[in-house]
Amino acid sequence: MSKKRALVSVSNKEGIVEFVQALVEQGFEVVSTGGTKKALQDADVPVIGISEVTNFPEILDGRVKTLHPNIHSGLLAMRERAEHQEQLSEHNITPIDLVVVNLYPFKETIAKPNCTFEDAIENIDIGGPSMLRAAAKNHNHVTVVVDPVDYATVLTELKDSQDVSIETKRRLAAKVFRHTAAYDALIAEYLTEAVEETEPETFTVTYERKQGLRYGENPHQQATFYKKPLADAGSIASATQLHGKELSYNNIHDADAALAIVKEFTEPAVVAVKHMNPCGVGSGTTIEEAYGRAYEADPVSIFGGIVAANREIDEATALKMKEIFLEIIIAPSFSQAALDVLTTKKNLRLLTVDVTKQAKPEAMLTSIHGGLLVQDEDQFGFDEATISVPTKREPTEEEWAALKLAWKVVKHVKSNAIVLTNGQMTVGVGAGQMNRVGAADIAIAQANDRVQGSVMGSDAFFPMGDTVELAGKAGITAIIQPGGSIKDQDSIDMADKYGIAMVMTGVRHFKH
Numbered sequence: 224m225s226k227k228r229a230l231v232s233v234s235n236k237e238g239i240v241e242f243v244q245a246l247v248e249q250g251f252e253v254v255s256t257g258g259t260k261k262a263l264q265d266a267d268v269p270v271i272g273i274s275e276v277t278n279f280p281e282i283l284d285g286r287v288k289t290l291h292p293n294i295h296s297g298l299l300a301m302r303e304r305a306e307h308q309e310q311l312s313e314h315n316i317t318p319i320d321l322v323v324v325n326l327y328p329f330k331e332t333i334a335k336p337n338c339t340f341e342d343a344i345e346n347i348d349i350g351g352p353s354m355l356r357a358a359a360k361n362h363n364h365v366t367v368v369v370d371p372v373d374y375a376t377v378l379t380e381l382k383d384s385q386d387v388s389i390e391t392k393r394r395l396a397a398k399v400f401r402h403t404a405a406y407d408a409l410i411a412e413y414l415t416e417a418v419e420e421t422e423p424e425t426f427t428v429t430y431e432r433k434q435g436l437r438y439g440e441n442p443h444q445q446a447t448f449y450k451k452p453l454a455d456a457g458s459i460a461s462a463t464q465l466h467g468k469e470l471s472y473n474n475i476h477d478a479d480a481a482l483a484i485v486k487e488f489t490e491p492a493v494v495a496v497k498h499m500n501p502c503g504v505g506s507g508t509t510i511e512e513a514y515g516r517a518y519e520a521d522p523v524s525i526f527g528g529i530v531a532a533n534r535e536i537d538e539a540t541a542l543k544m545k546e547i548f549l550e551i552i553i554a555p556s557f558s559q560a561a562l563d564v565l566t567t568k569k570n571l572r573l574l575t576v577d578v579t580k581q582a583k584p585e586a587m588l589t590s591i592h593g594g595l596l597v598q599d600e601d602q603f604g605f606d607e608a609t610i611s612v613p614t615k616r617e618p619t620e621e622e623w624a625a626l627k628l629a630w631k632v633v634k635h636v637k638s639n640a641i642v643l644t645n646g647q648m649t650v651g652v653g654a655g656q657m658n659r660v661g662a663a664d665i666a667i668a669q670a671n672d673r674v675q676g677s678v679m680g681s682d683a684f685f686p687m688g689d690t691v692e693l694a695g696k697a698g699i700t701a702i703i704q705p706g707g708s709i710k711d712q713d714s715i716d717m718a719d720k721y722g723i724a725m726v727m728t729g730v731r732h733f734k735h
């Protein structure tokens with residue numbers, strides 16, 4: 224009986240020598256390309272050079288090595304078809320039974336900070352995906368291994384039954400098509416960005432499994448956490464967990480929301496999030512002061528909350544944080560003393576994320592039944608050029624500071640959103656209401672006796688003067704809102720009636 228043939232061509236050479244050595248022991252003859260062949264020969268593994276099979280040299284700096292009918296016919300021939308067998312014999316081609324290929328490191332190449340366009344292009348593998356796809360198509364006859372993780376399974380099956388089962392072959396083939404699709408998706412994404420195509424006719428993105436989750440938003444929902452292949456260092460997908468229970472689906476979602484808000488601040492700031500909305504935001508000269516304010520903003524809702532800080536957590540802050548039940552604390556770092564304090568809480572999750580990292584704007588995706596909505600991230604901040612003050616009174620300096628804080632926070636609150644602040648913290652948050660007056664009612668009620676002298680931020684314009692009237696009656700002294708309603712004048716008149724200074728930003732911050 225003729226020997227089984229394996230074709231081995233790998234960029235990632237980890238474990239390859241041991242695997243191929245074992246294949247040889249299982250009776251395989253091995254064909255290989257330049258670098259792989261050398262690695263095998265250096266380890267005294269017998270190997271046939273690809274050129275001996277193609278009768279053609281590896282040329283064009285390796286751009287053409289395995290792209291040859293002698294290889295692809297060996298991969299694609301259907302063993303049960305007599306004509307295929309005859310054609311192989313006629314052209315003196317040996318069938319290939321096992322393919323071990325992994326691809327040029329495109330992702331690792333573009334991840335390098337100084338990667339040039341030429342580097343990226345040169346790392347697009349052509350011959351590898353062609354072999355993988357051919358072998359995967361013909362998986363009834365060919366075993367195809369793209370991931371070194373699968374070497375062990377293949378070897379075990381070969382040792383146990385001299386063959387790889389059809390179930391394994393099919394599972395490996397499916398993995399190949401996922402792999403090549405993801406590989407091409409990343410190349411497509413890279414080139415689409417390079418040519419600045421903003422509305423491609425197909426939207427191909429790829430994600431890698433980061434971790435399985437115990438369940439989704441509710442225990443009866445299955446869920447998995449996927450990350451972008453090159454996730455931003457400042458994102459929750461790149462967080463390092465130092466301590467605590469495994470993150471849940473809701474934890475990750477809320478942590479993402481908390482991070483987005485805290486990144487709005489340059490001064491020390493702390494954000495507490497519950498169910499995707501900030502319940503308390505505080506800033507200060509120290510992180511301890513900022514946390515104190517975020518806590519005071521709403522001492523009830525912060526219970527069981529997700530807290531993000533933009534400075535190292537020190538011991539003093541940790542001692543305060545320890546007093547209540549928090550799900551997660553996210554910070555750029557924790558001092559050793561803070562860790563000693565917080566790690567006494569077994570379940571408390573402690574995460575480090577580089578919150579100072581300026582994230583690249585990302586496309587934001589919302590899946591809907593039967594489709595996907597794609598939009599730019601709402602990265603708009605506060606632009607002096609677009610603002611106006613249409614009321615008789617201009618905000619005072621303190622009011623400006625408070626208004627800017629309200630504007631930063633309200634952008635991240637579910638619409639309709641109203642946020643009340645003083646200069647250093649939120650005092651009332653009205654989130655996700657179906658009408659704006661309802662959101663204002665909630666924020667005012669929550670602010671209680673702190674409403675007097677506070678300022679209001681609204682994510683979208685006031686369709687009429689009623690919310691401003693509510694604000695005036697409650698003692699709110701200044702408002703920031705986009706403006707743009709046909710009834711803006713009603714709101715302006717109402718603000719003037721109550722001596723409220725009103726800023727119009729010209730920019731809306733709906734969030735659904």
Ligand SMILES: NC(=O)c1ncn([C@@H]2O[C@H](COP(=O)(O)O)[C@@H](O)[C@H]2O)c1NC=O
Pocket residue numbers: 232233234235255256257258259260285286287288289290324325326327347348349350351352
């Ligand atoms: N062009 C070809 O014919 C070709 N055939 C195989 N490769 C790739 O070459 C790499 C292995 O190269 P080497 O054995 O020379 O180190 C593998 O990642 C494989 O996917 C090729 N390279 C790129 O397309």
